[in-house]
Amino acid sequence: MKDVRKRYEIICPYCGMVQYACKSIAQEEGLANLGHGVCLECKGFMHIMFDEGAQSMRAEKWEAVQAGSQRWKNEEKAE
Numbered sequence: 682m683k684d685v686r687k688r689y690e691i692i693c694p695y696c697g698m699v700q701y702a703c704k705s706i707a708q709e710e711g712l713a714n715l716g717h718g719v720c721l722e723c724k725g726f727m728h729i730m731f732d733e734g735a736q737s738m739r740a741e742k743w744e745a746v747q748a749g750s751q752r753w754k755n756e757e758k759a760e
């Protein structure tokens with residue numbers, strides 16, 4: 682199989698580095714429009730959303746998404 686997956690530009694919300702990501706399998710199959718990734722530059726943990734209407738990806742800080750869930754935050758730190 683050829684790799685014909687489209688790559689989408691995302692901008693790290695921590696350091697501003699532009700990088701590229703493919704839609705995850707889950708996103709391709711319409712199971713979810715959420716994903717996550719790690720910045721190649723600063724290793725920041727990003728929450729990635731796919732905007733179906735704009736056909737583009739957006740990344741935001743993981744902490745912003747998790748702000749309402751202190752339990753999850755503690756689990757991250759325990760790693």
Ligand SMILES: [Zn+2]
Nearest residue numbers: 693696720723
């Ligand atoms: Zn970064």
